[in-house]
Amino acid sequence: MINDRLRPWRKRYRYFLIVDTALILCNETAIKxxxxxxxxxxxxxxxxxxxxxTELLFMKGRIDNKWSYLEPIIQQYxxxxxxxxxxxxxxxxxxxxxxxxxxxVNALIGKPVARTSQEACTAHLNYFYSKSFxxxxxxISNTTLKLDASFDDVNKAEATSGQHVATYFTMMIxxxxxxxxxxxxxxxxxMNPEHAKLTRNALIHEKYDKLIYVLNASQLGTDEDxxxxxxxxxxxxxxxxxxVLNKLDSFRAKEDSIAESILRVREDLQxxxxxxPIICPISAxxxxxxxxxQQGEDLTEDELDDYERLVNKxxxxxFHLSNYYGSASxxxxxxxxxxxLQNSYRSGMLNxxxxxxxxxxx
Numbered sequence: 001m002i003n004d005r006l007r008p009w010r011k012r013y014r015y016f017l018i019v020d021t022a023l024i025l026c027n028e029t030a031i032k033x034x035x036x037x038x039x040x041x042x043x044x045x046x047x048x049x050x051x052x053x054t055e056l057l058f059m060k061g062r063i064d065n066k067w068s069y070l071e072p073i074i075q076q077y078x079x080x081x082x083x084x085x086x087x088x089x090x091x092x093x094x095x096x097x098x099x100x101x102x103x104x105v106n107a108l109i110g111k112p113v114a115r116t117s118q119e120a121c122t123a124h125l126n127y128f129y130s131k132s133f134x135x136x137x138x139x140i141s142n143t144t145l146k147l148d149a150s151f152d153d154v155n156k157a158e159a160t161s162g163q164h165v166a167t168y169f170t171m172m173i174x175x176x177x178x179x180x181x182x183x184x185x186x187x188x189x190x191m192n193p194e195h196a197k198l199t200r201n202a203l204i205h206e207k208y209d210k211l212i213y214v215l216n217a218s219q220l221g222t223d224e225d226x227x228x229x230x231x232x233x234x235x236x237x238x239x240x241x242x243x244v245l246n247k248l249d250s251f252r253a254k255e256d257s258i259a260e261s262i263l264r265v266r267e268d269l270q271x272x273x274x275x276x277p278i279i280c281p282i283s284a285x286x287x288x289x290x291x292x293x294q295q296g297e298d299l300t301e302d303e304l305d306d307y308e309r310l311v312n313k314x315x316x317x318x319f320h321l322s323n324y325y326g327s328a329s330x331x332x333x334x335x336x337x338x339x340x341l342q343n344s345y346r347s348g349m350l351n352x353x354x355x356x357x358x359x360x361x362x
Contacts, residue, residue: 014042015053015070022057022077026084031057057081076133083132089177090207091356094199094232095214096224097186100246104214104284105183107349108356110170110291113138114183115155123185123195124162125202130179134168141165170291172341172350175357182208188224203235210356211241217248217261217281221268233272242278242355243269248348249283249310253318262324280355281321282348286310290347294340314346321348330354332361 018038022031035054039047056063056074063071095101102114109128140149142163154165169179184202185195203211213232215225232241245265248258262279269277289307292299299307313319322329322345329351335341341361344350 012069014038014046014050015067016073018050018053019057019070019073019077022054023073023080026077026080028058028081079132083178086176086178088180089175089209089357090180090182091210091212092182092184092202092206092208093212093214094184094203094228095186096188096216096222096228098219099186099214099216100284101186101214102183103288104212104244104246104282105181107284107288107291108169108171108181108353109167110288110295111138111167112151112288112292113154113165113167123192125185125198125206126162126183127164128181128183129164129166130169131166132168137167139166170295171353171357172344172362173353173357174359174362176359177357182206187228200231200235203232209240211236212244212356213241214244214246215265217245217258218250220261220264226268229268229272233269233274238274238277241274242280244284244352245279245281246284248281248319248321249286249313251319253316258318258321258324278355280348280352281324282352283310283314283321284349286314286347287344287349290340290343290349310347311343314343320346322346322351324348325351325355328355330361334361 018031018035021034025031025034031054035050038050042050053067053070056067056070057077063074067074093101093105100116102116105114105128106112106116113128114126137147138149138151138154140146140154140163146153149165154163182202184199185192187196187199189195211232213229219225243265245262248261251258251261258281262281265279266277269279285306289299289303289310292303293307314321317323325348330345335345335350341350
């Protein structure tokens with residue numbers, strides 16, 4: 001290919017090649033080694049020009065008009081390089097089946113990348129990494145690498161093996177971290193007892209900074225939940241753990257009490273030895289619908305019906321989940337000015353992101 005009649009080194013091709021190589025390697029030392037490897041195929045003048053292009057990758061300021069056609073991909077490299085330098089925040093998520101764990105993963109990411117259903121879904125550890133910008137692409141790495149995967153591809157791959165998925169996370173909070181969200185199997189599957197072993201092994205041996213324990217608000221205090229809560233209490237430091245009270249969209253105003261449910265969870269956790277547990281009430285499903293609609297994704301007819309119903313439901317004062325975050329609740333006038341932020345505030349997601357990531361509104 002180097003010396004064939006198509007002459008790929010002619011004019012601009014070599015410059016695009018070094019910048020594309022930089023995007024792949026995202027490491028200054030490796031990029032300079034790649035540049036040196038091209039020297040044998042170029043004239044002295046051509047190599048000198050290639051050196052100048054390589055230097056553009058690492059310099060600050062505006063790019064000379066001579067190289068303006070390279071500016072978009074050079075900027076992509078710089079954005080990725082800056083992202084790669086950020087410290088990584090690793091978040092492990094655990095729950096019993098049907099707590100809405102995978103829906104919460106999707107709500108955090110803003111895309112349906114984790115399989116959800118009423119049956120046991122997650123059978124492996126799945127890692128979801130945040131990308132530096134939205135390019136409309138999802139990358140999967142399991143037995144093979146796929147750089148432009150559909151959501152169906154992701155879900156099918158998850159059904160057969162653990163995987164690493166990279167995509168842009170839709171967040172409302174500014175964070176100074178790269179993110180890795182680790183989805184684990186539900187621990188109470190009678191048909192798949194190995195799922196509990198896999199998750200508990202991850203709780204002990206996996207590297208993570210924060211643990212999210214997801215509770216189903218309509219099934220509190222079950223023997224299965226208390227058993228897993230006790231295991232977590234005995235093996236994970238309290239300061240790493242955040243409890244999410246999920247599925248509050250299933251509550252009925254006259255029959256259920258959010259405040260009483262939070263109090264009950266707090267009392268159960270204190271009996272297990274927690275001193276001041278962090279409890280975040282949320283509707284992961286409503287939060288996901290909000291993000292999908294905000295991004296212009298097509299919702300199904302059922303999802304559109306659910307969206308309208310939940311907007312109306314969470315507009316009622318008793319369902320303003322922001323009321324239950326106390327001093328952790330956002331105080332920002334932009335929330336009332338932007339419907340998406342207002343609804344995300346009521347769904348619990350906005351304040352949950354603040355608790356999880358820290359930082360302020362974008």
